Amino acid sequence: MINMKTTHNILFQDARDLKEVPSESVDLVVTSPPYPMIEMWDEMFSHQNPEIQDALAGGDGNQAYTLMHEILDSVWDEVFRVLKKGRFACINIGDATRTVKSNFCLYPNHARILTHLLKVGFSALPDILWRKQANTPNKFMGSGMLPAGAYVTLEHEYILIVRKGSKREFKTEAEKANRRESALFWEERNVWYSDVWTDIKGTEQKLPKAMSRLRSAAFPFELASRLINMYSVKGDVILDPFLGTGTTTAAAMTSGRNSIGVEIDNGFQQVICPIVHHIVDFSNGYLSDRLLRHYAFVENRIQNSGALKYTNKHYGCPVVTSQEQFIFLNNLETIQACGDNIFEVVYSTKSQDWDFKRPSEVLVADKMKLHTRPSQLNMLKTQ
Numbered sequence: 001m002i003n004m005k006t007t008h009n010i011l012f013q014d015a016r017d018l019k020e021v022p023s024e025s026v027d028l029v030v031t032s033p034p035y036p037m038i039e040m041w042d043e044m045f046s047h048q049n050p051e052i053q054d055a056l057a058g059g060d061g062n063q064a065y066t067l068m069h070e071i072l073d074s075v076w077d078e079v080f081r082v083l084k085k086g087r088f089a090c091i092n093i094g095d096a097t098r099t100v101k102s103n104f105c106l107y108p109n110h111a112r113i114l115t116h117l118l119k120v121g122f123s124a125l126p127d128i129l130w131r132k133q134a135n136t137p138n139k140f141m142g143s144g145m146l147p148a149g150a151y152v153t154l155e156h157e158y159i160l161i162v163r164k165g166s167k168r169e170f171k172t173e174a175e176k177a178n179r180r181e182s183a184l185f186w187e188e189r190n191v192w193y194s195d196v197w198t199d200i201k202g203t204e205q206k207l208p209k210a211m212s213r214l215r216s217a218a219f220p221f222e223l224a225s226r227l228i229n230m231y232s233v234k235g236d237v238i239l240d241p242f243l244g245t246g247t248t249t250a251a252a253m254t255s256g257r258n259s260i261g262v263e264i265d266n267g268f269q270q271v272i273c274p275i276v277h278h279i280v281d282f283s284n285g286y287l288s289d290r291l292l293r294h295y296a297f298v299e300n301r302i303q304n305s306g307a308l309k310y311t312n313k314h315y316g317c318p319v320v321t322s323q324e325q326f327i328f329l330n331n332l333e334t335i336q337a338c339g340d341n342i343f344e345v346v347y348s349t350k351s352q353d354w355d356f357k358r359p360s361e362v363l364v365a366d367k368m369k370l371h372t373r374p375s376q377l378n379m380l381k382t383q
């Protein structure tokens with residue numbers, strides 16, 4: 001049976017030295033570092049190595065880029081140390097374009113990070129290209145309509161996926177049962193394991209004015225949640241060494257995983273605490289949405305292609321494959337602080353009392369009664 005409590009630890013410190021985290025104790029890393037050569041992070045990097053400020057002031061873009069990555073390298077070394085064998089790291093990173101001393105060029109952050117990850121000993125796996133929906137489709141850089149001087153607009157980021165050692169094994173009956181409960185729906189698998197994600201919008205920075213000195217660049221909740229569900233099972237330990245606003249912690253809580261978040265700027269405490277207070281309602285709403293999307297899919301599929309062969313044992317709803325029969329999304333019951341920046345979440349082991357034979361519109365109405373639910377985690381962050 002799965003562990004029905006999870007623990008979430010937030011450490012306000014520099015992730016270049018994670019001595020509080022034992023070697024080979026983490027099951028998955030989901031993170032997004034500050035992006036080298038993106039101006040909003042210049043100060044953050046320079047603070048950690050003042051030579052970066054000198055390099056930028058002297059117009060030496062390549063030197064600044066190298067020094068910024070050396071800071072990240074130390075964190076990737078720690079990530080390798082703390083991960084258990086057979087476990088994954090998923091790193092969201094965008095390249096940067098910048099003009100230094102009148103020379104416009106691309107700083108290929110994703111390639112530089114991947115090169116270091118391979119040097120440390122990780123194996124690379126197929127990555128995900130996150131194509132953000134553009135706000136202004138006609139924007140261009142360079143000489144506009146005149147050939148040979150215009151630049152392609154950078155509207156994608158990467159999610160690098162690497163593994164430490166060979167494939168994870170699930171040996172005991174309990175491990176296998178937990179893995180089956182942690183499975184994804186067939187229709188989710190088809191979208192989530194695609195190598196291009198186009199359906200997730202970037203998150204705007206919406207920090208309250210009083211916190212405007214904080215640099216956030218939060219990634220969307222959906223991005224962290226998908227990766228956690230794709231690359232870990234319930235009860236695993238998820239680490240984010242660049243926690244920012246706490247998105248990974250929130251996604252781990254929602255998915256029944258434990259977590260450790262590390263953030264150098266303790267100002268983020270003011271952002272993370274309100275999220276914690278709303279997480280039960282938010283998570284239960286998110287989990288209900290997953291189930292409702294599955295109902296809608298099933299209704300459609302049955303109408304178009306006839307009955308499905310399998311039934312989920314917990315919800316009594318049809319599923320496409322035998323692997324989906326034991327999927328169970330644990331609703332959150334309570335969250336409690338149990339120490340400085342340590343939170344414990346308790347989950348329900350009962351499935352929601354919904355009749356899956358009712359049409360999905362009726363279920364949506366039922367669900368609205370059950371949960372007052374902000375549609376985006378971002379809304380919580382600004383409360």
Ligand SMILES: C[S@@+](CC[C@H](N)C(=O)[O-])C[C@H]1O[C@@H](n2cnc3c(N)ncnc32)[C@H](O)[C@@H]1O
Nearest residue numbers: 014015033034218219242243244245247263264
């Ligand atoms: C791109 S943001 C992460 C945003 C996060 N994914 C979210 O959803 O809010 C990078 C974060 O890394 C933090 N950071 C930078 N250098 C760090 C270091 N050496 N150790 C720990 N955190 C660091 C920054 O303060 C910033 O909050």
